Amino acid sequence: MATELAARISALSPVRWPSQSIAGAAVLLLAVGFSQVIGATAAVLAPLWLLGMLAGFALQRSRFCFASAFRDLFLFGQSRILNGILMGLLITTLGFALIMYQQVPFPQFGALPAEAHILPVGLSTVIGGVLFGVGMVLAGGCSSGSLYRVGEGYVASGVAVLGMVLGLGLLAYQWNWWWETLVRHEPKIWLAEALPGGYGAAVALTLAGLLAVFIAGLWWETRNGLFMPSVSKEAGDAPDGLGARLAALWRRVFAEGWSPVVGGAVLGVTGLLMYLAYQPFGVTGELSRWAQHATTSLNVGPGVLRGLDSIGGCAARSDEGGVFTATFAITVGLVVGALVAALFAGEFKLRFPRQRRRYAQALLGGLAMGYASGLAIGCTIGAFFSAIPSLAVSGWVFGGSLAGGAWLGVKILQRIP
């Protein structure tokens, strides 16, 4: 059966290098096996590892990219990936509300759901968002984007991740200044508490906001005369019989790219399950932990960072000890999931940019992203994709600032050939 399936797949595809699929199957088996190893540390880590893998798989398959979602609005007038993000946010907003309601049924009394990403909102959010937006456009991908591209074999994305770790490390030394100057004075505004209508009003307002962004994106695309033209491709045979239908299904999931809306939906469900199992989706915490481990093991650590335990979000997880933690499971699992997806699709390749300046762009962009995500307590995932469904005002402010930063980044990028 398996060989027949493989034969049918290779018959459908013009070029097929099955070695990548075999490697993909091997990595998948090893990674699923590893979930048992990591699960021995704490049971919750096994499902989190698999969810991280699923997130990476979905990101790779749908070529999801927060950087391009914001950047392409300004560069090409395209809102395609933005719609994927909106789909993910629609699912997580409804799901997060249910989870938060279980924890805090009466939001008006001032208690916040402990794990939700309700972050301080103020000037630090704006500075962080703008700086992050510039960085992700320069580096060619945000934090989750650079991580999953590492799994696909993009060497420059690895440089961007290194830059992020350095940037997070750098911020740690200056954190106490930011804390005293800005962050400690900034309120955590939770819509469910702030609005008289509680959860109902907060969810309705969030959904209305998402709808407004969707319509604005559509208007912007129409204004720019953009639509997906019909593309001539070699057409495969219409599926006939169980084997062929399975092969066609296989191709749709593993070989052809998913639409961003499908990717956003899978990512949304994944984020929701992560919250159910542990905490909302975030990747900055793990990178920040690497930075912290590096500096403290060299005995040049930044010392006590004030206020972090009162903030929550990605910051609260960065001081977890040991190697196998929840953030490790999610962040490293994401890279492995993207590797599996890229191998099955025959899209894995070690890619070295030809121009040396691309490495500098990746490093500088990564540095900016790292510093900014330390300041804003999260990246496009933690401070945006997990913050808006937490019904936090900070998510919207960070998102708007990201768009501003992306616009600025585009202006810079257009000057770099």
Add this chain to the structure above:
Amino acid sequence: MELDVRGEVCPYPMMKAVEAMKRLQGAEEVVVVTDHAPCLQTIPPQAPRHGYEVGIEQTGTPEWRITLSPKAGVVKAPS
């Protein structure tokens, strides 16, 4: 003309493709050679705006040739 953008990531392949279409104004075909899958989604929508049609051919794993050919009837001489 052939644009070999292998090794380049978003948004450079699209920027270069759009630049080429703008410069050539339908006088010549543009072939983009890329190993960056997102281009398959981002370059096609740009083509009609510049009077081009799109064809995609997979030539490797991963490698694609995106052929942007001038639409009949809108061919303009480069100014």
